[in-house]
Amino acid sequence: MKLVDEADILVKAGNGGNGCVSFRREKFIPKGGPDGGDGGNGGSVWLVADENLNTLVDFRHERRFRAERGQDGMGRQMYGKGGQDLEIRVPVGTVVTNLATEEVIVDLVRHGQRFKVAQGGRGGLGNMHFKSSTNRAPRRATPGTEGDERELRLELKLLADVGMLGFPNAGKSTFIRAVSAATPRVADYPFTTLYPSLGVVSIERDRSFVVADIPGLIEGAAEGAGLGVTFLKHVQRTRILLHVVDAAPFEMDCDPVETIVAEVRTIEGELARFDPALLEKPRWLLLNKIDLLPEDEREERVAAVLAALEWEAPAFAISAIAKEGTRAVCLRLMEALDTIRAEAREVQAVAEAAPTQVPEVQAEQPAQDGPEASGPDEDDAR
Incomplete structure (x- = not known):
């Protein structure tokens, strides 16, 4: 198979589902109050390194990838189902660049390595979140946010000794x-x-x-x-x-x-x-x-x-x-x-064995001739 070592793709994460405006309606329960549920989160887009692939030929014709949208919220405080994440498999050794900024996002060099390239949108809030003592019948809900959309360049660099x-x-x-x-x-x-x-x-x-x-x-x-x-x-x-x-x-x-x-x-x-x-x-x-x-x-x-x-x-x-x-x-x-x-391996072992250096933070000493600062308990008491 001919090697294809570059490809440009468009990834779109799923939008979040909208929140629901609903009120409880049941027999013998008058004025049941708001019960609109939240929308589900949109699915994210992940790149996964797969050692069984050795070319980007699969991206020659399929260049657009979209994750699933979150389901809208429903009445009876039912939340919408979250969108399913989308996994895109690429060869080990793939370098991913954001075309908008020309910034290298990730270098996938290990089998099974995963990286999220587009975050799914958050689900909107249903009207049950907006009830209060002064607003007992809120008719307000928020829409879901949009998922990330990015144009990416995939560049394969063969892993050889x-x-x-x-x-x-x-x-x-x-x-x-x-x-x-x-x-x-x-x-x-x-x-x-x-x-x-x-x-x-x-x-x-x-x-x-x-x-x-x-x-x-x-x-x-x-x-x-x-x-x-x-x-x-x-x-x-x-x-x-x-x-x-x-x-x-x-x-x-x-x-x-x-x-x-x-x-x-x-x-x-x-x-x-x-x-x-x-x-x-x-x-x-x-x-x-x-x-x-x-x-x-x-x-x-x-x-x-x-x-x-x-x-x-x-x-x-x-x-x-x-x-x-x-x-x-x-x-x-x-x-x-x-x-x-x-x-x-020796360098890696030394790096892993080295303890993480935590900078020491010295407490500030109060001035000798000034009034002592009041502690949080004293402030709260006042």
Whole structure:
């Protein structure tokens, strides 16, 4: 199924029911008095994160959602029934933005996480609330309030541990096919990958991670060239970035090392334009298609590229199509992710164990030479 990662929707909570004006009418009970009941509250609209969904395609045609209205109040002090809440299920990783204010309302990152995006209206009061010693037959009731109405933008950011970057035809899709059960499209022309895809890499039982295959970038993507940076948001949540480059570029009249270095710097520039924080993430270099080079030139090519880039992060020479070196990359990724996850758990445990700091409030001391303030008991007595 094609990934749909953005959708605009309109949500409308239910209005509250109106209060009722009614008087008690029964045999042998003259002047029974007001007995109009309250209206029911309107239903609210909730967004619920569901791990069984992986796209916003359901919102392409259905864009308006309305919760149930509260029932009007009735005589004999009968309250109206409250409107039923409406739950809208969205994929885990959905960011919700209020289009009116461009403010991010919530980021749904856990399965089952719920958030109320529109509050239902309150039910109106019946006339039994307005009776008094001077107004024994009130003919007044209040209407129910209107429920919230909002235009929302849903934006899906895939939850993956590892994100892949690189020029078109660098071999990102081939790599993800080699290390996982994912089957992204592979062909011998640029922009084969038109939307992101996820693959689960299983190292052993209960040890796995998720890789996101992102469509290729080119120079000027930040200004809309190629597929632009539309899909770079999907690597904002990743823990590690894999920068895939072609170790054997086709340009015959150019120095291959200079070509590789230029491609790496171009991608770095596009990352900086999109979100500088992406450059601070751990980024590993994969020199792919190493099988196209003679064996006696491979080490020299890799060393020259790393020296020209002054690369300090992990780097690997692989052949994704031949699955050469891909296992070693996955094992190193799993080790790094285990460390990152353990550190995150420790930080969370410390944060949860830390006691909540309550600021101390010192009582004001009365002036030494002034009259003592009277206590509340004395004020009441007076």
